[in-house]
Amino acid sequence: MISNKENSKAELIVIGGSAGSLKVILEMIKNLNDHINVSVLLVLHRKAHSTNILQALLQQLSPLEVVEIDDKTEIESNKIYITPADYHLLFENKKVMSLDSSEKMNYSRPSIDVTFKSAAEIYGESLIGVLLSGANADGVEGLEYIKKNNGRVWIQDPETAEVDYMPRHAVEAVKYDKIIKPHELAAYINQL
Numbered sequence: 777m778i779s780n781k782e783n784s785k786a787e788l789i790v791i792g793g794s795a796g797s798l799k800v801i802l803e804m805i806k807n808l809n810d811h812i813n814v815s816v817l818l819v820l821h822r823k824a825h826s827t828n829i830l831q832a833l834l835q836q837l838s839p840l841e842v843v844e845i846d847d848k849t850e851i852e853s854n855k856i857y858i859t860p861a862d863y864h865l866l867f868e869n870k871k872v873m874s875l876d877s878s879e880k881m882n883y884s885r886p887s888i889d890v891t892f893k894s895a896a897e898i899y900g901e902s903l904i905g906v907l908l909s910g911a912n913a914d915g916v917e918g919l920e921y922i923k924k925n926n927g928r929v930w931i932q933d934p935e936t937a938e939v940d941y942m943p944r945h946a947v948e949a950v951k952y953d954k955i956i957k958p959h960e961l962a963a964y965i966n967q968l
Contacts, residue, residue, distance in 0.1 A: 784901050784902065784928075785902055785968075786814050786902055786903070786904050786928070786968050787814060787815065787853070787870070787899055787902040787903070788814065788815050788816075788817065788851070788895060788899050788902065788904070789814055789815070789816045789817070789903075789904045789905075789906060789965060789968075790817045790819060790891060790892060790895050790903065790904070790905050790906070791804075791816065791817065791818050791819070791906040791908065792819045792820075792888030792891070792892065792905070792907050792908065792910075792914070792915040792918070793818075793819075793820050793821070793888075793907070793908030793909055793910055793942075794820070794821040794884075794888075794908075794909065794910030794911055794912065794914065794939070794942060795821070795909060795910055795911045795938065795939040796908075796909030796910065796937055796938025796939040797820060797909045797910060797938075798820070799909075799938065799958070800908050800909065800932065800958040800961065801818060801820070801834070801908075802833075802834075802837060803958050803959060803961070803962070804958070804961040804962045804965070805834055805837045805838045805842075805856070805962075806837040806838070806962075807959075807962035807963070807966075808838065808839060808840060808962050808965060808966060809839065809966045810839035810840065811854055812840070812853070812854055812965060812966060812968065813853055813854070813968060814853055814854075814965065814968050815851050815852065815853050815854075815857065816840075816855070816856045816857065816965065817851075817856075817857045817858075817859070817865070817891070817895075818856065818857065818858045818859065819859045819865060819886050819887075819888045819891045819892075820858070820859070820886075821884050821886070821888075821910070821914070822861040822862075822886075823861060824861055824862040824885070830844075830858060831843070831844040831858055834856065834858070838856060840854060840855055840856050841854075841855045841856070842855075842856045842857075842858065843855055843856070843857050843858070844857075844858045844860055845857050845858065845859055845860060845865060845873055845875065846860075846875070847874055847875045848872055848873070848874060849872070849873050850871050850872055850873075851870070851871060851872070851873055857873070859886040859891065860875065860886075861886075862877070862886075863875040863876060863877055863885065863886055864876040864877070864878060864881070864885055864886050864887055864890040864891065865886055865890070865891045865894070866890070866891070866894040867894045867895055867897070867898040867899075869898060870898055870899065876890075881914070882912050882913060882914035883912060883914075884912070884914050887914055888907070888914045888915035888918055889914055889915060889916075889917045889918040889921075890918070891918070892905050892915060892917075892918025892919060892921060892922055893917070893918050893921045895922070895927075896918070896921045896922045896924070896925040896927055897925065899925075899927065900925045900926055900927060901925070901926035901927055901928075902927075903922055903925070903927035903928070904927065904928045904929075904930060904968075905918065905919050905922040905927060905928070905929050905930070906930045906931070906932075906956070906961070907919055907929075907930075907931050907932065907942060907943055907946045908932045908937070908942070908943065909932060909937035909938045909939050909940070909942060909943065910937075910939055910941065910942030910943070911939045911941050911942065912942065913941075913942065913945050914942070915942060915946065916942070916945050916946045916949050916950060919931070919946055919950045919952075920950050923950060923951050928953045928954075929946075929950055929951070929952040929953050929954075930952065930953060930954040930955075930956050930961075930964070931943050931946045931947055931950070931952050931954070931955055931956070932955075932956055932957075932958065933955050933956060933957050934947060936957050936958055
């Protein structure tokens with residue numbers, strides 16, 4: 777079911793993805809405007825000891841600064857943040873993010889659900905949660921929580937997902953605001 781809240785101001789967009797989501801992220805990054813009035817946070821399933829090459833790759837394509845988060849990183853608009861491998865990301869308030877190494881959720885750390893829920897508690901209606909391609913159900917519970925806290929939910933069109941399990945499960949389970957195709961994501965963010 778679709779709802780409409782397009783007039784409320786977004787302060788944060790949290791994008792969660794797993795298998796097949798990097799292609800969508802790369803397309804989005806290179807098509808963002810060089811100034812957006814929102815912060816973008818990427819929560820991507822990564823191997824526990826992966827290098828920080830992702831940050832360098834995204835920075836090459838991005839008109840915005842790309843930051844891999846450290847514990848107590850302060851969040852600012854007009855930047856793209858990446859959750860580091862093997863840590864959950866939590867929000868202390870609208871300015872400070874913290875890292876947590878507690879047990880994996882949905883076989884994942886970082887867990888999309890953990891970050892979506894934490895962001896929903898802090899940002900409420902000024903949050904947009906986006907769920908992309910992936911092979912497990914991580915993120916679906918978090919999207920439900922975002923909705924419960926009056927945030928907006930965007931889900932990748934399962935027909936366009938490299939691995940459709942995650943977005944298909946979300947479409948079936950969650951009241952969403954938009955079903956997006958990969959080439960539309962940057963345009964929607966640029967319009968905010």
